[in-house]
Structure formats: C-alpha cells, structure tokens
Amino acid sequence: MAVSVLALSFFGWVRSGAARPADAPASLSGVVKFEGVALKGTRIDMSSDPNCVKAHSTPVTTEEIVVDANGGLANVVVYVSDGLGTATFQPPAQPVVFEQKGCQYKPHVLAMQANQKLNVVNDDETTHNIHPTPNNNREWNMTQPHGMPLEQTFAREEVAILVKCNIHPWMRGYIAVFKHPYFAVSDKNGSFDLKDLPPGTYTITAWQEKLGMKTQKITVGAGEAKTLDFTFKQ
C-alpha cells in the first residue's frame, strides 16, 4: 500500500534577499519504474497477537518491493541530494503522521524534514513499541498502547531510518529525514512530484529500501516544469 507523502512547503524556505521574478519556482515530476521480476511480498504470520490477526480479512504480505501493473514502483524516496548550497530551511509547522494500523506502518515509507513534528498514531487494539534505529540521530523506543498520543522528532538528516516494533517483529517501516523540503515518496503508481524548487542544477536521488539508490543530475530554469524518471532493475 503506497501512500504518497509530500511535505513540500515553500513557506518553510528561508533565504536572505527578496525573491526576484527569475526565482520563480520550478518543478520536477516523474515516475519510478521497476524492471525485472519483482518478488512477491512474503506472507506475514501475525498469529502471536490475535488483535493483529483480527484486523485483517485477507492475508498480509511484506511491503519491501511494491510494483503496480505498469511497473510503477511505490515507496521510493526521491529527493534533492545536492545543489541547494548553504541555504537553510525551517521545518514546516504541520506535523507528519506515522500510523500503526493492522499491525503495519502507514505509510510504509515516510519522508519528513528535520525537527518537523512526527505524530505517531496507534489505531490498533494492541500495544506497540515504536523503535527507530538511526545512525545519525538519537535512538528512542516508546511503548504506545491504543490511542496514546505520541509526538517525537529527528534533529538530523538521514536516509532512511529503519523503524521497528520489537513486540511485532514483522513490522518494519522507514522514515527519511531531510534538512530541506525538496523530497517526495513515490505513490502506488510510482509517481512523484517535487514542487517549488528554486531554479538551479541539482543531483536528484531515488532511494528504495531493498534496491538501493540511483542518482541523476538535472538543471531547472525559473518557472520550468521538467520530468525525470528513474528505473530500478533486478
């Protein structure tokens, strides 16, 4: 299940000097494709917790590689990895939501800005522990029974932090943290959209949890809307 999270906010962009018309924002959109034989997700056995079993009427599979009928690859984080110089960006006021539903993470892959609020929600009739295992951020590990409010944050950029629930070992999700707002997660068709980019030359990276990273260089002029596709092969 792919949920696209676009936390692009031009509002949060701070840069000295007044914006000139030549700074009219550009945009980049495209599709992430998968070529090859995609392994079907592995069936998840939730029998250790009856509350998880009862949340599903059909068998549940892992979400490592999710491809649609046209080869669109979901859950790929596409972001500007170079070209923004020394510009700094304030986190948006809006929190991002990471949900535990049916003993799975929704979305499976989430992208957010550093120091943006992360609102963790437990919709399940069971207790989870949410345990990010970062390399570049502080590690925390919080128990969350049904309905308990939980707000956390990550201070530093990191692509991407593996999030586990140790109680339910099949639960795995990823949170990508950026110091700028130019990132997107491909939706169930593999589509992504990077909006409000300042004109410039950028390195764009696509990250997938199993397939790794791909990068491309692209230059966008003021007000330009360009397309950019990525293909992962296996």
Added chain:
Amino acid sequence: MIKLTGKVAILVAVLWSVNAGAQESHIGKLVGKANRGKALYVRYCIFCHGAQGDGLGESAPYLDPKPRDFTKAVYKCRSTPSGSLPTDTDLYDTITRGVHASGMPSWKPLLRQERADLVAYIKAFSSAFQEEKPGAPVSIPPEPASSQDSVKRGGELFQSMNCWLCHGKDGRGHGPSSATLTDSKGYPITPFDFTSGTHFKCGDSDAEMFRDLVTGLDGTPMPSFADAMSEDQKWDVVHFIRTLNTHAKTHAVAKNEPKAP
C-alpha cells in the same frame, strides 16, 4: 606574523579549554578528568570495550551481550528519558554496580575518584556529549505497598502492554517474539528472565525497576513506558514482576500484606 601567531595561540587555548571542559565528569562534588581516566581505561576496560571505545576489544567476540560501544553514546541504564544521553551519575552508577547477566563486573573496588575519571574518559569517545545535554532525570514517586490486588493488576498489564510477547507469560524470556530480537547493533539479545533471581540489569530495587519502565533500556528492544502507563500502573507491574522470581520463597507481597488479626 607574531600578532597572528598570538591569535592562533589564543584560539588554540580557547578550544583547548572548551575541550577540557567537555572531558570532565561531575558526580555530586566529585570531578572526574578524562586525562586521568585514560590510564585506568587502558588498564581495566580496554580488553572488552577496545582502544577506540567501540566495544570491539580483544574479548568482545566471546561475550554476550556485547560490550557497550561508547562511540554511539546509547546507554541502557539511565535516569533520563528514552532518546537522551545519560547523566554522569548514571554512568558512574553503572561502573559501580556492574551490569547483571553480562560480562560487566562491578568496579566498586576502584576509588570513587577513579570511577569518576573513567566516566569522563568514556564520554570523550562520542561527540554527542559535547553537542547535547542529558535529559532531565525522570521522577520516581513514593512506592505504594504491594498487595494481591496490585500484583493482579500488574499481571493484567503485563498482558495488555504486550510485555509477555517478549518476556513470556511466565516471565522466563521465552515469549513468541523473543527469538527475533536484536540489540541496535544487530546482535541477538534475549529478553530478561524474571524468574532468574533478584538481580536486574540496571539495579535491583523496586525504584530502579520503576525507573527502567519509564526510561526503557536504549540500544535494546526494551521500550520506555513513560506515557503508556500511569505511575500506579507502573508500580503494579513492578509488584507483579517481583512475583515471577521462582528462587525466593519469601516475597514482598507476603511481607506487606496486613497480618491476620
């Protein structure tokens, strides 16, 4: 040129003093110094924790659980909330107490000053202690007396909070998820066996068990229950866990129950 050299010298002196400040520990009135701690570390700690403090000392391959990697600055036994650095006193207490069911012995035979110096040296392995401050220590309210009702409620919470999925219904650490657990460095880790005795990883008292429930043991799968349970509920769980110990016949519950008239 002389002027410039002077400026550089001042800069170096300033940086040195900043650095030196960070390489101290403060445990009550005790001030530990990293430069003194180094010799002690090389003598006592290096075999397990390694010269770089990364937990990859000579003995590390033979140890389970693995020695702490000081470069990550993630510590199990803290008085501070999950995700924050431990206080100097937390590290000092761990060195003093040792860590039960691990290779880490009690270093109480060392002088208090020596333990404080070791804390300062251990902190110097990670820049985290210079970049961040430890969180505020969690508060531990007075413990209500244990009772059969408290133990019963604790047992229900042990179920509903899913403690049993790792620690097992009988508290032996054999819950259905137990075989899947790893520490944050990827090494397999077993949930604590509550039937094994009266010693626990981060201290043996009820208050320390309460604190562990609030802080969690960072770097392991054991989460913080800070907002997941009320204070009374946490005490109930502590009282319940005490009943899982099959080795001690006399137990706090019996002791605290009102005597029959």
